[in-house]
Amino acid sequence: MDWTPAGYFAGEALSSRCRFSNLLGTVYRCGNLNFTCDGNSVISPVGNRVTVFDLKNNKSNTLPLATRYNVRCVGLSPDGRLAIIVDEGGDALLVSLVCRSVLHHFHFKGSVHSVSFSPDGRKFVVTKGNIAQMYHAPGRKREFNAFVLDKTYFGPYDETTCIDWTDDSRCFAVGSKDMSTWVFGAERWDNLVYYALGGHKDVIVACFFESSSLDLYTLSQDGALCVWRCDTPPEGLRLKAPAGWKAELLQGARDEDEEEAEEENAVRAKAAPAAAEQQGKVKYSRLAKYFFNKEGDFNNLTAAAFHKKTHLLVTGFASGIFHLHELPEFNLIHSLSISDQRIASIALNGSGDWIAFGCSGLGQLLVWEWQSESYVLKQQGHFNSMVSLAYSPDGQYIVTGSDDGKVKVWNTLSGFCFVTFTEHSSGVTGVTFTATGYVIVTSSMDGTVRAFDLHRYRNFRTFTSPRPTQFSCVAVDCSGEVVSAGAQDSFEVFIWSMQTGRLLDVLSGHEGPVSSLCFNPVRSVLASASWDRTVRLWDMADSWRTTETLGLTSDALAVTFRPDGAELAVATLNSQITFWDPENAVQTGSIEGRHDLKTGRKELDKVTAKHSAKGKAFTTLCYSADGQSVLAGGMSKFVCIYHVKEQILRKKFEISCNLSLDAMEEFLNRRKMTEFGNLALIEQDAGVDGAVIPLPGVKKGDMSSRHFKPEIRVTSLRFSPTGHCWAATTTEGLLVYSLDTQMLFDPFELDTGVTPVRIRAALRQQDYTRAILMAFRLNERKLLQEVLESVPWDEVEVVSSSLPELYVEKVLEFLASSFEVSRHLEFYLIWTQKLLLVHGQKLKSRVGKVLPAVQFLQKSIQRHLDDVSKLCDWNCYNIQYALAVSKQRGLKRPSEPLGSDEEADASDDTLHLLGAGQGDGDGQLV
Known part of the structure; x- marks a missing residue:
């Protein structure tokens, strides 16, 4: 990051060097979890992105890459340098986790269920449909084609579900939905080509090889575990003799002595009985069969993981319960319910101490240390889409509110949520911080406005109206003493006192629902936007009377003041952004944003994307830190940044390229067109992918339908007070865009006389002021640090x-x-x-x-x-x-011998306390 001041960031720097930084608000969606090689980080797929949670340093970081659909599976190489990320459409990305960049793109031409590297890192297997394909793993050298198909394995009649390798990478096992498990040889073995195992009555969920053995464990969805024993050790696998032209080449290269030795071996082989050949074939026998559902209640087994060194088996079920067993005796070690939702994925770290659980129903990610029975990480995103967000005055925290009624506070440095407030009984519509940064004020559809204390983490004020009403927005003045909220059904603005909690006044005058509120940062003036095509300015210091009424050409959706309070921006339903002088009630400019929205075509739309944009508009506005630019977002996948004075578009940010979301298509997909019309419009009650026609005006879809595609939206935008980043609450989560941290050469008033040699010469002459000025004109961070630290x-x-x-x-x-x-x-x-x-x-x-x-x-x-x-x-x-203990010793009689048992215990307690660690109190590992 260079030295460019935050005041200039909203200018040229914002339009050219702002990049995606992190994804907050969602920690897990679907797919499989992975631990890194050192066991200190968890790799979790979040939508069409991948987030790495550093458990040791208590940080989260999202990789700067995205797939076209939601991530289905992630395969991690044994050395932890490479990862294969496959989405639901079969597109794969070969990613370097060291440099965090995409190395290769590949398409598997079908839906992939799982991918797994061999322990030696030379190959990887992909299960697709009812086949398993083995590829040569990419090496460390530059290759034209990173994925080279080695062999395709056939056998299962239904879709494959899981993969596991032996420790020596000689064989791998594949589970299937046809209740069978197949063992394949990774090489051309003479005594093992494939072996099919049955014994189950439901879908195979997982299969695991025993350490340094071909013994196998298979688990099915009905909670059955089969233990299989192989009569051949891994060293007993024999390579098949080459045939055809390979054999001819080898034969021509042999010497006469080798031929004689082969003849002698052939004579011995003929003398041996034929039964010896059959005895050499690999055979499996079932030793035992165990059941998890012993009480008789049917509970589907959904995920499992096995640690080969400690023989620890972890199984997760649809009810949110997980079990820990020791194999092969099947001894129950631990059982706990971590959620009421289905456990979708389980992973174990290298030492077997930490267990990661992913629950896709509520978006939970948990890391459990089973020996101490404590949480290392416990995070959960919002169940429904986030509606609003706000930055703290110092930029350290972000608070978000969602339709699920929860209010979460996120640390911008670590990316973790450290407190969740659940007092609201309905969807949260607005959140804001007070000027001190220690109080959060929220509004909700349940008819309450609540104030939360970040010191004691409690709800210390609850503001209500005389008549039950639904609050759609909230605002707090710059002093933090006046709280206001707009009503959606009574068209009124309510004013309360933060100190006493009493209702001070009810502002009437609007003839439609109040959509947005904003206080002037400098003066005690409140601006309220409404669907009645007006923005009213209320003077808080003069009996809350209306000072001005700004007439608009369409319904007002959002209103915001410039940081200096000298300008007002309003977003309306006709996709316009108008700018006003609040002192004189004069419009100073307007921006037409209909073409910049560029909305996509929804799955059920009968019109093109061009015509569907007529009903779209900006629903959230935010000024940059210096007030030169304004950020706008709404019912689109784009966030637009406009220059206020010039009234031109500076840049458009595409917040998502995930085609798993609705309203992303720009053109009609003719593959979904049938002779009866659009396939998505055909109601199929029996089909999983069926969809029904939604009700008019419904934006969030029917959650009870079998097939649900959330619509891409930007619900709220906020610029950080520090001027270095901005955040957006979207359907994908909380996206944070910050200044690009790459090394950029961005000089300031540079001339030919400013060079590193002359700067260091000025330092040697102890002319520190001249050295600092030249260093800032050259603008190289390492040189700046060297100059400043030399003073x-x-x-x-x-x-x-x-x-x-x-x-x-x-x-x-x-x-x-x-x-x-x-x-x-x-x-x-x-x-x-x-x-x-x-x-x-x-x-x-x-x-x-x-x-x-x-x-x-x-x-x-x-x-x-x-x-x-x-x-x-x-x-x-x-x-x-320690002082208290020493005083207690000094009060003892001189005749009493030193080193008594009590003193020894006290000294032990002192040493224990001095060496004790300290946690941060929210389940994170420090």
Whole structure:
């Protein structure tokens, strides 16, 4: 990341260097989970993306790649460097987890159920339909075709479901829906071509080889476990003799001595009985059969995992229960219910201590340490689509509200949710932070507006109306004392006091549902947008009277103030964005956004995408940190960024390319057209993929239907106060876009006299001011760090006072970014203190441009304060305890011998406390 100040970020930097950063709000959708080789991270498929959860460092990161459909399965190489990601359409991506980039694209020409690398990493097997295909794994050298088909295996009559390899990569087993398990040889073995195993009465869910053996365990959906024993060890597999032209080549290369030796072996082989040949064939016999459902209640087994070294079997069921058994004795170790939803995937790390569970019904991801019976990770996304979001004033947290009635708070640094509020009994329609950043105010369809405390994590205020009403939006003034909410059914705006919780006033005047509220950041003026084609401005300091009424040409959907309060932006139903001067109630400009929305064609639409865009509009607006640009999103897969003054489109961000969502197609898919019309419009009650015609105006679909495709939407947009990123709540989750962190050469007022050699020469001459100015003009981060850290700490004040005003902003921006990665906290704090003390008065005159940089600096310092304060409090407690123990010893009689049992116990307790670790209290591993 370069030094570009946040004030300039919304300009050229925003339009050219903003990239997808992370995906929050959803932790698991469907597919299989994988642990990395070190066992410290979990790889989880989330929609058409893949997220890596670092359990050791308590961070989550989404890979910067996306598939065309939802991810079906992920195969991880044994060394952990490569991953094969396959989506529901059969498209595969070969991804390097080291450089986080796509190396190769491939299409398997069919729906793939599972993919698995061999333990030696030389091959991988893909199950597709009723066949299994073995490919040569890509090497570390450049290859024209990374996937080369080696062999196709036939055998099952129905779809294949699972794969498992032996430790020596000589054989693999494939389970099928036809209740059979097939053992195939990865090489041309003479005594094993294939072997079919039966014994089950339902679909095979998983099959596992025993460690260093061909013994096999198979599990079926009805909760049955079969233990199979093989009479041949892995070393007993014999390579088949070559035939045809290969044999002729080998024969020509043999010497006469080898031919004589072969004749002698042939004579011996003829003398041996024919029964010896049959005895050499691989045979399986069933040793035992166990059942999980011993009580008689039918509970489908849905997922399983097996750790070969510890012989630990983990099974998950449709009721959310999982069992831990020790094989082959089938001893029950543990049983627990982690959810009321179906467990879709299970994974074990290399040591066998951590178990990862994925529940697709509620989007849960859990990592359980079974020996200590504690959670390492416990995360759950929103069940329904998120509706609104808000940044905290320092940019450290994001709060989201959803239709499921939950309010979640996310840490922007780690990407984890650390608190969930469930007090609302209906969908949450709006969320916002107060100016202090420690209070969250939410509105809901259940007729309440609630205030939550982030210190004690509780709901300390509940605001209600005299008559039951549904609140559609919420806003809090800059002081945090006045709370307002708009009603959807009574067309009124309610005002409460945060201190007392009393209803102060009810603002009437709108003739339609209130769609959006926004307070002026500078003055106590409230703007309310309504479907009655007006935006009303209410003066909070003058008896809440209406000061102005802005007439619009269409229904108002969203309203927002510029950060300095001097401008107002309104999004209307006719896809326009109008800008107003709130002081004089004069329109200053407008933007036509119908063509920029570029909505897609839904599956059930009878019109083209061009004509379906007529009813679409922007439903959310947000100003950038400097107020030069505005972000707009709505019923489309695009987020548009407009320049306010020039009223032109700067850039369009495509938030998703997932064709598993609705309203993504631009053209009619003729493959789905039949002689009776569109296949999606034909009601098929018996078919899984059937769809019914939705009711008019329904945007979220019928959740009770067999086939449901959520529609792509952008429900809320917010710009970070630090000016370095913006977030959007969409159908896919909470997407965060931030400044591109790649190394970019972006100089500032550069001339031929500014070179690294001259900068270092100025440092040697102790001309620190000139060296800093030249370094910022060249703008190379490593050189900037070298120059700033070369300044002695006692001369920081002198150098700070000699810096020009324009470069003070750049230094503050660089210090804010350095706090996140550097360990020189005291040195950079000295720089920050001297700069703000010397140039504080001058910066106040440019508060609009400097404020994002200062907030970014505050966010970085606050994060270190939180971390260090916890450690200091813990150390203070330990010191107080040690002093108390020492005083207790001093009060004892001098004749009493030292080293008594009580003192030994006390010293042991002291050592135990001083060496104890500390958790963060929300199930994360620290």
